[in-house]
Amino acid sequence: MNFCSNCGNSKLEYIIPEGDQKQRFVCNECDTIHYQNPRVIAGCLPIYDGKILLGKRAIEPRYGYWNLPAGFLENGETPNDGALRELYEETHAKGEAKHLHTVFSLPNYNQVYLIYLVALSSDQFSKVTSESIDVELFEIKDIPWDAIAFESTTFAIKKYIENPTNKEANIGHLIKEQLH
């Protein structure tokens, strides 16, 4: 953050505001405190007949790696709706969110994944979409473990395999050594 988004000047200080415990960007001109917070990634664990639907990413990061359908939650939407929107955008599949399956947080990246177990309405989906270069319904034995895009996906699929009927949300996180 280089400039104040409220008044446009560059007199930003990175300080702990009065009554706070954490450093924030504060504008010395108009006194606006610019809070920065983690973002939610809404995602699906889409199941059909015991198989799991994965998409091969058409964008960086991790282009060409397999992933559960997921993306940033938008203002104005519920996580449940966001998850089903991402499912459709990435695979053109539809389904119903049954319960929250996984909360996976990446504090170093300021991200929180909320992944719903989704019962697919059918085995209909598109092999290619604008967000996926390939889409496939995998038998558990065929999951491409070495080509999964993100830890959140590996975590959620492993938890599903361990206990497919569990309805308690699985809680996980990945803390990497801070670069600075």
Added chain:
Amino acid sequence: MNFCSNCGNSKLEYIIPEGDQKQRFVCNECDTIHYQNPRVIAGCLPIYDGKILLGKRAIEPRYGYWNLPAGFLENGETPNDGALRELYEETHAKGEAKHLHTVFSLPNYNQVYLIYLVALSSDQFSKVTSESIDVELFEIKDIPWDAIAFESTTFAIKKYIENPTNKEANIGHLIKEQLH
């Protein structure tokens, strides 16, 4: 948003960027796309001996109303840690997060509550903290329903009373008619 936080000029347009489906603030000078996303509120449903710990808010909004300990998740922390931090800040109580109890979203306010069921370590807490003008451990029959601060708290407590041992996350949302 009035000015670009990257380059400081005021040539912001609220448009749908190429390849996107949603309006964003885009800087005409440096091409930065300013994404805006919902924030996570990490909270606790703190239980001791069947009783629920609530704090009476010392700040607006809803000053003087009772609430579950909760607050904005910070960059660099997991929701679980954020929930226990808020518990301590608001009540000086400590405990252990057992499972995710509630996901409650407010799409019109761009907020997602993640509320953990927390087993308090003891019945020790402070009656007054910098964030609460009163703290109390309520028997279920004494919950002050008419003086609860937010719908998320009412929802979580009602779900707990309906089924205290349920471990599946309760999913709720409140959609108010948009003002504009």
